[in-house]
Amino acid sequence: MDYDRIDDLIQAGRGRAAIAIGDWHDLHRPTDAVAPLQGATTIMRMPAFFTPSEARGVAYGHPLFEGVLDASYTQAGDYLVGPTYTWFVASQQQFLPVLCIKATRMLSVQRVVPAQGVGLGCYGGLQRAQALPVLTGWPASVVSHGFGMDRVNLPADAQLGGWSVLLPVLPGIVLRTGDLVTDDLGRAGVVSWAELSDLGWRLFVRQAAT
Numbered sequence: 001m002d003y004d005r006i007d008d009l010i011q012a013g014r015g016r017a018a019i020a021i022g023d024w025h026d027l028h029r030p031t032d033a034v035a036p037l038q039g040a041t042t043i044m045r046m047p048a049f050f051t052p053s054e055a056r057g058v059a060y061g062h063p064l065f066e067g068v069l070d071a072s073y074t075q076a077g078d079y080l081v082g083p084t085y086t087w088f089v090a091s092q093q094q095f096l097p098v099l100c101i102k103a104t105r106m107l108s109v110q111r112v113v114p115a116q117g118v119g120l121g122c123y124g125g126l127q128r129a130q131a132l133p134v135l136t137g138w139p140a141s142v143v144s145h146g147f148g149m150d151r152v153n154l155p156a157d158a159q160l161g162g163w164s165v166l167l168p169v170l171p172g173i174v175l176r177t178g179d180l181v182t183d184d185l186g187r188a189g190v191v192s193w194a195e196l197s198d199l200g201w202r203l204f205v206r207q208a209a210t
């Protein structure tokens with residue numbers, strides 16, 4: 001049995017459904033860590049429709065949706081920018097629905113370089129002025145922890161105020177505990193927990209008090 005041929009037919013059918021019920025989106029494929037929605041990252045325009053991945057429908061703190069689209073043209077990590085929302089493809093497997101994440105904020109991530117002093121004894125510290133960019137201007141799912149989210153097994157420091165963040169994977173980029181995060185609202189935080197999952201990066205960002 002030709003499974004690839006069957007999958008192509010399924011995707012073509014979803015593509016026709018998207019034309020009937022969806023909106024047109026710009027498909028972007030990031031190639032570096034800066035501004036993934038600008039310049040040569042635009043591949044094409046395609047119709048897409050998104051429906052909640054759970055039968056109960058849209059709910060607070062649930063950014064995971066199923067994409068009705070022709071996945072022959074997409075891959076995990078792609079962004080779809082439509083007239084209302086921006087999404088990124090979290091996972092697509094043969095015969096299964098395409099899982100997408102709704103992006104709600106624009107994030108930048110920096111990494112602080114430990115400063116080493118010189119003197120009788122060595123000492124180290126974190127200096128924001130020496131922070132290096134890791135990601136710049138990336139759409140991400142950001143949900144305030146503890147306000148409408150399902151309870152998940154997070155480490156103890158994640159019980160403090162902060163955000164749950166979902167981001168796609170970019171080859172060569174590794175997010176770490178201690179990275180600094182800022183968003184388009186001017187908020188700042190520190191990554192206290194980072195996990196690379198099958199659906200991309202899952203972070204807990206503890207909001208900075210100052």
